[in-house]
Amino acid sequence: MFKSKLYLLTIVAFSLFNVDAFAQDVQPLETLQLNLKETLAYALENNVDAKNAKLEIMVSQTTIKEETAAGLPQLNGTVGINYNPLVQVVFLPNEPPFGDPTNPSDVIPARFGVNYSANAGVNLTQMIFDGSFFVGLRAAKTYKALTEYDKIKVENDVIENVKKAYFGVLVNAERIKLSQANLTRIDSLLEETKALNQAGFTEKVDVSRIQVQRNNTFSQLKRSITAYDISKQLLKIQLGLPKNYDILITETLAELNPAEDIAALQVMEGAHRVEMDQLETNLELTQLDLKYNTSQYMPTLDLSANFNRSGAGDSFSTLFKSINWFSSSMIGVSMNIPIFDGLSKSARIQRNRIQLQQLENQKFYLGQNIQLEIYQAKQNLANDLEVLAVQRESMALAQEVYDISKIKYNEGVGSNLEVVEADAALIESEINYLGALYDGLISKVDLEKALGILKEGITD
Structure with missing residues (x-):
């Protein structure tokens, strides 16, 4: 009897412990309300790649100190x-x-x-x-400049990824709204048809036809909710946001993409790209490496x-x-x-000269590629805007067709099949419109990247 009571108390104690542990694990999410500008500013401070780029600049500063220390007195006991x-x-x-x-x-x-x-x-x-000392010191400072350009490039990549993820969340939120509206509409039609069937005015097949459409619409809603959750998690990863935070976006797609801004993008000339700065800095580093290897032929003088x-x-x-x-x-x-080193310095110098030729070729190619990228991004955006306009018109026409089919059906001069087909066409046009809208947003980001203006307006 005593053992049974002891066993029961043990179970109760472990149950309380598990409940307490579960309560500690499941914590309510803190909501972070952000617009696009705030989202980008948060990402530049907390994204892993952006933080590592800042740390790399600090590493380059220690490299300068290390190179400078080689020219200072060395004292050992x-x-x-x-x-x-x-x-x-x-x-x-x-x-x-x-x-x-x-x-x-x-x-x-x-x-x-x-x-x-x-x-x-x-x-x-x-x-x-030591002729190589001053060359090495200058190379360390040039390397620091390269890390600063690398930081700008990483920040541009972060902004691009965050913008695309941000727009993905907004588009999927619109998908959910449309799916919910569609489900509400088809539910209303299903209830009306069931009532007519019970009254003997419609056949059972009409109810089944609408039920199938209702099931498809419900599945579309579930897929939209899943896509929304995934896109939000992707945005949180891009932001470097802790797991116990949720995001509430405080802007709409219409507020973020006024027509005048898109029109201005299509006539804008490209700005200076950081990729060119990176390539020119690598070119300077290779030139310094050539000077360093050349200076190895000079004698060195030391005091001890x-x-x-x-x-x-x-x-x-x-x-x-x-x-x-x-x-x-x-x-x-x-x-x-130095007298003879087996021609190793000569080989390094020859390699540096070949590398300089390669970098000059890359510089020419990059300039041509940037112009092509701008042209292609403008064409893609123009095409996507045309498609978006067509899909917007198609969606309005599909809505009109559905409304007319519904009125005819209610007045008894239209068939149930016409309503179901009109509803399916309306849903398809909405899906196509949202797809075209997302494609247009991505093309807009690609054009901003090609023009080199991704960071404009973020830190104002």
Whole structure:
């Protein structure tokens, strides 16, 4: 009996623990209300790639410090204690006048050294001349400039991805609204048809036909909800938003894309692209690498100096007596003159010159490609706007056809099949319209990227 009660209490305790743990795991989401400008600003601060690009600039700053340190004095201290359990013996000939006649051997062992020795010193080196030092320092600063351009490029990519994800959320939200409206409309038609069937004015097949249409519309709503959730999760990933946050978009598609802005994009000339800055900086780095390899043929001059104190003793207690310690110092200048390295420097110089030719070719190609990209993006946007206008007109016509078919059906001069077909055509036209709308939004972002104006207006 006691064991049964104990078992019951254990189950209750574990149940309470699991409920408490579940309550801690399931936390209410915090809603973050954002418009497009705020969304982009948040992404530039919290997106993983954007944060890493900023950290890379900090890395380049440490590279400059490292290169600068090579030209500054290098000071090192040394301290050491040695213990010789067996001091090395040196053999001397057993000959007059220092020989030992009592020693029958022809050599005399002599111990040169003590059991304990110690030293402490300071070493100083200073570069006087090294042609590669200044080239390396300039290259480090140029590399920092490249990381800054890389940061701009990463931010442009982040803005592009966030905009496309943001528009995807808005379009999928519109899909849900249209699907809900369609479901409400078809439900109303289904109830009317059921009532007419019960009254004997319609056949059972008419009810079934509308029921099939209702099921298709409900499935479309579910797909729209799923697509909306996925697009929102994609946007959260692009933003670097924590899992316990939800997003509430405070703008509509009409507010974000006024017709005058789209018209202005189609006549705008391209701005300077950061990709060209990146390529030119890589070109400069390769030129500096060529200078660096060329400077390796020049001699280097270095100053070295040291100061040391050495001491010794036969026992550890006498090792640190001041009378057993002596000083020494040295100042010197050394020159290193390259003579022959197996032509490795020559090979590196030749490689640099070939790389410069490659980068010049890439620069020419990039300039041509940017112009083509702008032209293609403008054409795509114009085509998508034409398609959007056609789909908008088709949707209005499909709505008109449905309204007329519904009126005719209610007045008894139209068939149930006409209403179902008109409803299906209306839903299809709505899907086509939203698809064309999303294509137009993506083309608008692509054109902004091609023109080099993705970041305009974000930090105002």
